[in-house]
Amino acid sequence: METTRRHLEHWLDDVLAKKSAYVSPAAMIEMKTFSEEFKAKRKEYGFRQVAVVLALNEMFNTDYSHDTVSKFELLKFDIKQMYKVRQHLEVWQRKMAKGVSESQREPSATQHVGVMSCRAKIRNKRSILPSETADALKEVFRTNQHPSAIEIKAIACSVKLEPRRVRNWFKKRRHIFKITARQNSCDDFIDSVLGEK
Numbered sequence: 286m287e288t289t290r291r292h293l294e295h296w297l298d299d300v301l302a303k304k305s306a307y308v309s310p311a312a313m314i315e316m317k318t319f320s321e322e323f324k325a326k327r328k329e330y331g332f333r334q335v336a337v338v339l340a341l342n343e344m345f346n347t348d349y350s351h352d353t354v355s356k357f358e359l360l361k362f363d364i365k366q367m368y369k370v371r372q373h374l375e376v377w378q379r380k381m382a383k384g385v386s387e388s389q390r391e392p393s394a395t396q397h398v399g400v401m402s403c404r405a406k407i408r409n410k411r412s413i414l415p416s417e418t419a420d421a422l423k424e425v426f427r428t429n430q431h432p433s434a435i436e437i438k439a440i441a442c443s444v445k446l447e448p449r450r451v452r453n454w455f456k457k458r459r460h461i462f463k464i465t466a467r468q469n470s471c472d473d474f475i476d477s478v479l480g481e482k
Contacts, residue, residue, distance in 0.1 A: 316367055317360060323374055324358045330381050334358070341373050344380075414454075418444045422451070426458050 327337060334354035341349055349370075356362055357370050414422070421444050425432070432440060432455060434448075441448040 312364070316364075316371070319371060320358050320360060323378060326378055326381070327354075332381075337374075337377065340377055344377065345373055347373070414446075418446065422454055422458075426455065430455070430459055430462070 327334070332340075335351050337354045338349050338351055341347060341353070353370060354374075357367065357374065360367070362370065422440070425440055429436070437451050437455070438448050441451045444451070
């Protein structure tokens with residue numbers, strides 16, 4: 286909340302410094318409210334900021350940069366730019382609401398709704414592996430930290446996971462192992478230096 290207030294104050298300072306047009310405090314509060322509501326809806330629909338920019342560029346044949354939505358949500362544009370972007374975001378939001386309501390009526394409608402095709406990448410929910418699966422993967426990791434593609438498929442079948450998830454698990458585990466080993470070697474070095482004194 287404090288950062289939003291700070292951004293709003295900076296935004297107000299920028300607008301007043303330009304003196305190009307008087308902006309009423311009510312208009313600024315309305316823009317801030319819309320910005321917060323838009324951000325909440327965007328997250329609810331599962332879109333990243335970049336995906337919204339890609340959709341806007343496709344829908345309106347514009348050339349918004351990748352950080353346009355980010356700047357809008359942080360109120361970092363001047364008032365004219367905020368209103369211009371807001372118009373496009375309102376249209377995008379209405380189309381998304383229409384697409385979501387249609388997909389709720391008919392489960393297969395998400396493939397057919399043209400609006401949903403502009404969804405770039407949906408965030409995956411973080412999932413926790415069952416302890417038996419994690420133990421099995423750790424056991425394989427102890428013997429083989431770099432399984433081949435064929436071995437990954439075999440492991441995936443045995444633990445009933447997608448090969449992609451198994452591959453990612455091994456990548457993350459190797460990264461954790463590397464960081465831990467580096468930290469342990471630093472600790473050993475510090476202990477040896479302190480032990481000599």
